[in-house]
Amino acid sequence: MPDPSPVPLGSNISAARPVKAPPAPPQPLAALLAFAFPGAGHLFLGYRARAVRIAAGVLLLFIVGLGIGGLDAVDRKENGLWFWFYGQMWTGPLAFGVDYLHQTEFKVIDHRGAIRSAAPNEFRNPVTGAPELINVDENGVPWAKYQVPGSTNAIVVKPAYPPKRRSSGRASELGTLFIAIAGMLNLVAIIDAMFKPRAAPGHAR
Amino acid sequence: MPYRPFIDPLTIHDSWYWLLIPMALGIALVYKAVRLQTLEKYWRQVAIMTTQIVIGMILLGAASYLVVVAYVRFIAERIAGG
Numbered sequence: 001m002p003d004p005s006p007v008p009l010g011s012n013i014s015a016a017r018p019v020k021a022p023p024a025p026p027q028p029l030a031a032l033l034a035f036a037f038p039g040a041g042h043l044f045l046g047y048r049a050r051a052v053r054i055a056a057g058v059l060l061l062f063i064v065g066l067g068i069g070g071l072d073a074v075d076r077k078e079n080g081l082w083f084w085f086y087g088q089m090w091t092g093p094l095a096f097g098v099d100y101l102h103q104t105e106f107k108v109i110d111h112r113g114a115i116r117s118a119a120p121n122e123f124r125n126p127v128t129g130a131p132e133l134i135n136v137d138e139n140g141v142p143w144a145k146y147q148v149p150g151s152t153n154a155i156v157v158k159p160a161y162p163p164k165r166r167s168s169g170r171a172s173e174l175g176t177l178f179i180a181i182a183g184m185l186n187l188v189a190i191i192d193a194m195f196k197p198r199a200a201p202g203h204a205r
Numbered sequence: 206m207p208y209r210p211f212i213d214p215l216t217i218h219d220s221w222y223w224l225l226i227p228m229a230l231g232i233a234l235v236y237k238a239v240r241l242q243t244l245e246k247y248w249r250q251v252a253i254m255t256t257q258i259v260i261g262m263i264l265l266g267a268a269s270y271l272v273v274v275a276y277v278r279f280i281a282e283r284i285a286g287g
Binding site for chain 2: 067165
């Protein structure tokens with residue numbers, strides 16, 4: 001009569017049970033790459049399809065957010081909602097780059113040395129960053145003039161506009177929220193890349 | 206002043222709620238790419254999750270509306286009457 005037990009006599013019974021695979025070693029380089037660009041960590045580990053989908057989702061949210069809220073959606077310093085940047089920063093150089101551009105190219109430096117958004121009637125001196133008053137000519141065209149340090153000639157700009165329009169209300173809320181969600185989702189992807197085993201060759205998913 | 210994309214904000218004060226759809230889609234795209242064991246049913250799962258988020262938010266909005274117009278009014282009337 002055959003032995004009904006699938007476990008050979010004398011063997012350790014626990015050895016016959018399926019053994020859980022040991023956790024994969026952490027992949028700090030994959031996490032760093034995922035922070036550098038959405039999806040890059042998964043691409044590094046061999047998950048090309050996942051990487052493309054992660055990048056598409058994060059970039060969709062980031063670009064739509066920036067489109068809705070304008071540059072004001074990413075503001076590490078001024079808009080009274082700076083703490084949103086702690087969520088947004090997980091999109092990596094995208095968020096830091098947009099914030100850097102915002103602070104250095106689209107804000108004015110007033111007479112006290114404070115960096116702030118320009119008022120609707122202020123033009124940004126492209127050399128010094130100082131605010132210059134916008135005037136309107138007889139045809140209704142806005143113009144401004146600015147002086148280059150070390151020169152006596154004034155340069156007239158026509159038409160002249162503020163460096164950006166301030167965002168408010170829903171546009172501000174939703175733009176900021178979209179980019180914060182993009183950042184938090186990329187943080188999920190960073191953590192996943194950190195603890196994910198490399199894809200088996202030929203089985204990249 | 207001309208509109209400059211990605212610098213100036215959009216004027217969306219009347220249609221902002223439509224943005225719930227790309228937001229839900231973006232969340233589902235990333236979440237399902239990370240969470241699913243295999244990607245065979247990826248797009249189906251993304252569509253389901255997007256729909257779930259949109260319906261869930263509509264229900265939450267409706268519930269909040271009911272709280273404000275019905276329950277808060279009821280409480281306010283009780284306080285005023287009592």
